[in-house]
Amino acid sequence: MTDAALPTLDEAGVLREAVRSQGPLVQNITNYVAMTLSANVLLAAGASPAMVHAEEEVTDFVAIASALVVNIGTLSPSWVSAMVMAAEAAGKAGKPWVLDPVGCGATPYRTETARRLAALKPTIIRGNASEIIALAGASGAAPKGVDSATSADAAVGPARLLSRETGAVVAITGEVDFVVDATRIAAIEGGDELMPVSTGVGCALSGLTAAYAAISPDPFAAAVAALAVYAAAGSIAARGAGGPGDIPARLCNALYRLDAEGLRSNATIRLA
Numbered sequence: 267m268t269d270a271a272l273p274t275l276d277e278a279g280v281l282r283e284a285v286r287s288q289g290p291l292v293q294n295i296t297n298y299v300a301m302t303l304s305a306n307v308l309l310a311a312g313a314s315p316a317m318v319h320a321e322e323e324v325t326d327f328v329a330i331a332s333a334l335v336v337n338i339g340t341l342s343p344s345w346v347s348a349m350v351m352a353a354e355a356a357g358k359a360g361k362p363w364v365l366d367p368v369g370c371g372a373t374p375y376r377t378e379t380a381r382r383l384a385a386l387k388p389t390i391i392r393g394n395a396s397e398i399i400a401l402a403g404a405s406g407a408a409p410k411g412v413d414s415a416t417s418a419d420a421a422v423g424p425a426r427l428l429s430r431e432t433g434a435v436v437a438i439t440g441e442v443d444f445v446v447d448a449t450r451i452a453a454i455e456g457g458d459e460l461m462p463v464s465t466g467v468g469c470a471l472s473g474l475t476a477a478y479a480a481i482s483p484d485p486f487a488a489a490v491a492a493l494a495v496y497a498a499a500g501s502i503a504a505r506g507a508g509g510p511g512d513i514p515a516r517l518c519n520a521l522y523r524l525d526a527e528g529l530r531s532n533a534t535i536r537l538a
């Protein structure tokens with residue numbers, strides 16, 4: 267396979283502009299920790315976020331949203347019920363939705379909930395390496411709570427199995443990110459080691475990925491573009507940061523200001 271099978275950084279830049287010009291409405295069922303950063307990341311990228319998780323309204327909201335993200339970070343029974351309702355509604359309406367299986371593998375409740383949601387055929391699954399390995403049912407390092415205990419390349423084989431089983435594009439993040447479907451594996455480089463030291467940065471990326479899926483009919487291209495844009499913005503954000511506490515604000519600033527040149531010089535997309 268050649269690099270031609272992969273979207274380029276310039277194509278990612280076209281999708282970034284499309285998110286800005288179309289401003290998709292993204293419904294977020296996400297955790298208490300990451301809500302504000304997720305909303306700010308979506309706004310900085312040009313999308314409109316709404317945090318909507320009551321069982322009484324999730325289905326109605328799916329009808330007006332362009333995409334949905336389901337993140338199990340702070341799950342409890344009424345939330346899980348709302349997640350299932352929203353995922354089913356998105357499936358029926360043919361709207362793209364992203365599953366973030368936070369902490370899958372850490373407890374049976376998380377693993378069972380993530381598997382139940384994965385069976386509802388998300389368009390894209392985005393998680394760290396330990397979460398993807400556990401969701402695929404492969405053996406490997408269980409997460410340390412919600413943090414990964416292994417590197418992303420260890421999850422590429424399990425991600426491929428998961429993609430075949432669910433039909434989803436699977437994105438694994440870490441020092442190097444990977445996006446996997448039935449036939450392709452893209453590696454995305456960029457970002458910074460300060461990013462995993464700031465909570466919710468991955469969760470917010472799952473929301474951003476839903477915005478890209480809203481404006482692109484190709485979920486593989488959408489996931490690669492979202493991760494590449496985030497890798498570039500993360501790398502720019504870390505430059506001059508005093509430490510992890512500066513990352514959320516600087517990441518939003520970098521996403522807001524990112525142009526084609528900034529994208530080209532701060533991220534790479536290659537075949538893996």
Ligand SMILES: Nc1ncnc2c1ncn2[C@@H]1O[C@H](COP(=O)(O)OP(=O)(O)OP(=O)(O)O)[C@@H](O)[C@H]1O
Binds near residue numbers: 439459467470497
């Ligand atoms: N060592 C690293 N170097 C560069 N970028 C990194 C590194 N670790 C993570 N990232 C980037 O940080 C972002 C979040 O990825 P990460 O794997 O930490 O998500 P996560 O574990 O789901 O985070 P959270 O659950 O706290 O939201 C991704 O864009 C990823 O590329």
Ligand SMILES: Cc1ncsc1CCO
Binds near residue numbers: 297339340368412
């Ligand atoms: C720290 C934390 N705990 C549950 S969700 C969350 C946000 C990062 O995944």
Ligand SMILES: [Mg+2]
Binds near residue numbers: 366368394469
């Ligand atoms: Mg996470």
